[in-house]
Amino acid sequence: xxxxxxxxxxxxxxxxxxxxxxxxxxxxxxxxxxxxxxxxxxxxxxxxxxxxxxxxxxxxxxxxxxxxxxxxxxxxxxxxxxxxxxxxxxxxxxxxxxxxxxxxxxxxxxxxxxxxxxxxxxxxxxxxxxxxxxxxxxxxxxxxxxxxxxxxxxxxxxxxxxxxxxxxxxxxxxxxxxxxxxxxxxxxxxxxxxxxxxxxxxxxxxxxxxxxxxxxxxxxxxxxxxxxxxxxxxxxxxxxxxxxxxxxxxxxxxxxxxxxxxxxxxxxxxxxxxxxxxxxxxxxx
Amino acid sequence: xxxxxxxxxxxxxxxxxxxxxxxxxxxxxxxxxxxxxxxxxxxxxxxxxxxxxxxxxxxxxxxxxxxxxxxxxxxxxxxxxxxxxxxxxxxxxxxxxxxxxxxxxxxxxxxxxxxxxxxxxxxxxxxxxxxxxxxxxxxxxxxxxxxxxxxxxxxxxxxxxxxxxxxxxxxxxxxxxxxxxxxxxxxxxxxxxxxxxxxxxxxxxxxxxxxxxxxxxxxxxxxxxxxxxxxxxxxxxxxxxxxxxxxxxxxxxxxxxxxxxxxxxxxxxxxxxxxxxxxxxxxxxxxxxxxxxxxxxxxxxxxxxxxxxxxxxxxx
Numbered sequence: 001x002x003x004x005x006x007x008x009x010x011x012x013x014x015x016x017x018x019x020x021x022x023x024x025x026x027x028x029x030x031x032x033x034x035x036x037x038x039x040x041x042x043x044x045x046x047x048x049x050x051x052x053x054x055x056x057x058x059x060x061x062x063x064x065x066x067x068x069x070x071x072x073x074x075x076x077x078x079x080x081x082x083x084x085x086x087x088x089x090x091x092x093x094x095x096x097x098x099x100x101x102x103x104x105x106x107x108x109x110x111x112x113x114x115x116x117x118x119x120x121x122x123x124x125x126x127x128x129x130x131x132x133x134x135x136x137x138x139x140x141x142x143x144x145x146x147x148x149x150x151x152x153x154x155x156x157x158x159x160x161x162x163x164x165x166x167x168x169x170x171x172x173x174x175x176x177x178x179x180x181x182x183x184x185x186x187x188x189x190x191x192x193x194x195x196x197x198x199x200x201x202x203x204x205x206x207x208x209x210x211x212x213x214x215x216x217x218x219x220x221x222x223x224x225x226x227x228x229x230x231x232x233x234x235x236x237x238x239x240x241x242x243x244x245x246x247x248x249x250x251x252x253x254x255x256x257x258x259x260x261x262x263x264x265x266x267x268x269x270x271x272x273x274x275x276x277x278x279x280x281x282x283x284x285x
Numbered sequence: 286x287x288x289x290x291x292x293x294x295x296x297x298x299x300x301x302x303x304x305x306x307x308x309x310x311x312x313x314x315x316x317x318x319x320x321x322x323x324x325x326x327x328x329x330x331x332x333x334x335x336x337x338x339x340x341x342x343x344x345x346x347x348x349x350x351x352x353x354x355x356x357x358x359x360x361x362x363x364x365x366x367x368x369x370x371x372x373x374x375x376x377x378x379x380x381x382x383x384x385x386x387x388x389x390x391x392x393x394x395x396x397x398x399x400x401x402x403x404x405x406x407x408x409x410x411x412x413x414x415x416x417x418x419x420x421x422x423x424x425x426x427x428x429x430x431x432x433x434x435x436x437x438x439x440x441x442x443x444x445x446x447x448x449x450x451x452x453x454x455x456x457x458x459x460x461x462x463x464x465x466x467x468x469x470x471x472x473x474x475x476x477x478x479x480x481x482x483x484x485x486x487x488x489x490x491x492x493x494x495x496x497x498x499x500x501x502x503x504x505x506x507x508x509x510x511x512x513x514x515x516x517x518x519x520x521x522x523x524x525x526x527x528x529x530x531x532x533x534x535x536x537x538x539x540x541x542x543x544x545x546x547x548x549x550x551x552x553x554x555x556x557x558x559x560x561x562x563x564x565x566x567x568x569x570x571x572x573x574x575x576x577x578x579x580x581x582x583x584x585x586x587x588x589x590x591x592x593x594x595x596x597x598x599x600x601x
Contacts, residue, residue, distance in 0.1 A: 074601030080540070081531045085516035103601065134596030141593065163484075163506045165516065168530040169542045172506040173595040175485060176492050179464045180589050203506065205457035206485040211465060225457035225485070226447030230511070234447050244452060254455050 026050055042261045051218050051261055053198060056107040056124035059157055063265055064111035064120055071109040072119070072146065075135045081168055089166040096127045104135035105160070108143050113155065114269030116276050119147040122157040123204070130160035132204055133167040137174025140208060141181035144192075148184035153272050154192040158209040161227075162202020175207035182211055191275035193268060196223050196246070196255065210254075214271045216264065217246035217255040224249075288344050291552070294333060297326045334551055337501070339533050340524035343509055345501040346480045350555035352562055354381055354396030354439040354479065360559070361566040362387050362394065370421060374454065377418030379410045379442070380490075382425045387437070388570060393429035395422045395490055396439030396479070413446040414486060419459040422490050423466045430471050435573055438467075438490040441479040443508055445486030463489040468588055471581035475572050477547065477565065478502045494579075494588050495572045496542070498534045499561070500549040504542065505532040541595060545572070 024035050028050035038045075042062060043052040054062070060069055083089040097103060105128055108121035121143045123130040140156065147154040163171040185192050194212030196205075198221035206225055209215075217223060224244040232239060242248050246258045259267050273279045287295050301322050308315040337345070345351075358365040362385035370376040382395035397414065400406030422438075429436040445456055467474065467490065476493035482504030498504060507515075512530060513522035537543040547568045554561035579587060 076599040076601060078597045078599055080597035081529070083529050085526075085529060134598045137596055138598050165507055165512055165530075167597070168505045168507075168532060169537055170540055170596050172484060172488055172504075173542060173592060175461075175488055176464055176468065176592040177595060179461060180468045180492075180592055182465075183469070183589075201457075203485050206460040207464060208461070210458045210461035224452050225445065225460070226452065230447045231449065231452065235449060239449065243449065252453050252455065254458055 027052060044261050049219065049260070051198065051220055053125055053159070054261075055126065056102070056122045059122045060107060060109070060111075060120060062261075063113055063155065063157070063268065064109075064118075065113060065115065068111040069109045069120070070111065071107070072143070073106055073108040073121070073139045074103055075138055076103045077133060077135045079166070080134070080170060081166070083166040083168070085166075092128070092166070100124060100127045102127055104133070104139075105130045106136045106139045108139060110146070110150070110152065113153070113272055114265070116269070116272040116279055117150070117152040118155050118272065119143045119150075119152050120155045120157075123159045125159040125161075125199075128164060130158075130204075131162060131164035131171075132160060132174050132178075132207075133164035133171050134174060136164075137171075137177050140174075140178045144178075144181040145184050147190060148188045151188070151190065151278060153190055153276055154182075154185055155195070155268065155272075156192075156208065156212070157195045157197060158200040158204055159197045160200055160202070160204040160209075162204055172203065175203050178208040179211060182208060189277055191272060193271055193275075195264070195268070197221050199223070201225065201227055213275060214257075215255045216267065216271075217249060217258050218261055218264070219246055219258055221246045223255075286349070288341070288348065290333060290341050290344075294326070294329055294552075297322060297329060301326065330551060338524075339503075339527040339530070339536075340509065342501045342533050343503050343523075343527050345549075345553040345555075346499075346503050348553055348555045349401075350558065351480055352554055352558045352565075353401060354398050354441060356558060357439060357479070357562055357565055358383075358385060358394055358396070360562045361569070362392075363389075365394070368421075368425065371417040371424060373417065373420055375415075375417045377415050377421060378408050379412050379414040379446070380418035380421055382421060384428075387566070387573070390573065391432070391434045392437050393425050393432075393434050394437045394439070395425050397442040397487075397490075399441055399480070410446060412442045412481070413444060414442065415446050415448075415451050416454040416456055416459040419445075419463040419489050423459075423463050426463075426466050426470060433472055435473040435475070435576075436467075436470055436493075437569065438474070438476045438493065439479050440476060440482050440487045440491055440504070442483050442486050443481050444483035445489070457485075460485045460489045464492050467492040468592070469585065470588070471584060473573060473576035473579065473584055474588065475569060475576075477569070478504050478543070481508075483508055492588065492592065494576055494584060494591065495544045497545050497547055497568055497572065498537060498543040499547050499554060499565075500534055501553050502534060503527075503532040504537055505530045 026045040029048035031047040368383040399412035474493040478498040509523040509527035513526040550557035
């Protein structure tokens with residue numbers, strides 16, 4: 001439902017990195033940022049700490065140990081319902097594929113994270129608002145099954161407006177499919193860590209993203225079930241300050257930790273080492 | 286209130302009644318005229334009800350007088366004993382559930398509950414549950430597992446409640462948990478979409494071994510109005526969205542999202558609720574029979590297979 005955001009906002013700022021200009025602006029405080037430094041600071045504004053969106057491929061670089069990532073995703077979406085709104089879905093898919101160089105809204109692979117064997121899946125908000133249709137659902141189910149089969153931890157970085165409208169009920173069914181696939185990890189006592197980034201809403205929050213053993217959230221990320229606009233329309237009043245932001249969710253008991261992106265890998269590694277039964281006692285890196 | 290597309294039918298019915306009344310009070314023989322109009326009425330009904338489009342069915346799914354979960358529990362089951370509360374925060378009137386017998390078989394039942402009039406609708410929050418509703422549902426799933434009784438759910442919601450209170454109490458989290466809890470049931474589970482199957486709030490109690498749907502019910506990832514508001518930027522385009530979403534019973538059967546369709550009386554379940562409820566009972570008994578003899582482990586695996594295979598994609 002929160003897909004509405006996709007149609008209002010332009011591309012996440014991090015996607016503009018190929019533009020030749022050397023400078024960019026913080027979305028929150030407006031500070032002039034030298035792009036190279038901004039990237040080295042993991043798209044966090046050094047002035048105000050605002051966490052900007054990160055392209056999926058760079059998210060992989062931030063979390064996977066250097067040189068260990070082997071891509072396992074690449075399923076192609078279909079248009080099972082022949083969906084047409086103001087534009088045909090098939091056309092929208094082609095446009096997203098050209099824009100992102102990806103088949104659908106997810107990039108995943110095997111890797112190690114702080115030496116712990118893992119399957120890392122990263123949702124790509126730049127592709128149809130990171131929405132979950134049949135491909136995203138299937139990739140997540142396969143990722144969980146693969147992790148279980150190979151004794152790996154599962155790490156999913158969520159960034160999504162929710163289930164994809166253009167695949168309608170089939171998208172809805174991916175919520176059940178992804179949730180059920182997590183049982184394979186449960187059976188093998190393998191850890192599943194979920195990282196909620198801006199934004200994570202709708203059918204993604206309400207399925208696999210909420211069911212991890214440990215849930216991290218990035219500071220200031222919008223996380224929830226219904227989108228803020230829908231809620232505002234329902235209750236016909238302004239929403240409380242900070243509503244549906246990571247810190248709000250921490251306060252209400254929905255996430256384990258709100259972690260600055262610059263410390264995220266370190267904390268993720270600690271969590272994986274604590275949880276993974278195959279990793280011996282190890283403090284520090 | 287008549288639905289727009291039914292008005293010609295209702296007008297014709299009214300004219301026939303008037304003619305009958307005239308014949309009775311004046312003694313004039315109008316049999317030939319009446320028979321002519323009745324023939325026309327039969328043809329008109331066949332024409333209208335035989336080719337309902339998606340939006341018309343959405344309207345039927347919401348029609349006042351359509352059987353609600355409590356109507357079904359009271360008429361198709363025996364000795365329904367309602368159980369209340371989530372043991373954590375509150376009792377949610379938008380989800381009802383409890384213990385019942387179906388033709389003498391012990392079962393645990395849960396369903397969304399809409400109001401049957403405006404006052405009750407306010408009390409029931411129009412069938413839009415808060416987190417405590419799903420926690421109550423999960424509690425009843427535990428009960429079904431503990432005693433080994435089949436779990437039957439009735440889906441009829443525009444969606445889970447999108448409000449501040451629901452978000453504060455973890456709406457997304459409980460929906461995810463309810464999907465997971467239901468998928469792990471060790472007993473036969475059947476879900477029936479009675480009216481509206483609105484998104485995650487519907488699926489939360491829809492992860493069954495067999496999913497049935499009423500002939501005029503709908504089930505999708507979003508309501509036609511919300512879909513239209515986002516994709517067409519105008520909620521009034523809901524009829525187009527309803528068509529595009531392929532949300533009717535027959536569409537869903539083709540997508541394998543549902544396993545069987547329960548027929549409704551002509552013109553919709555609200556035209557003859559008792560007949561609709563008899564059809565529901567028959568379908569539930571038949572489906573329970575199909576699941577008989579599966580072990581707890583087989584039931585779990587059957588449910589996994591059912592949902593694992595849904596979706597459409599191409600290998601890279």
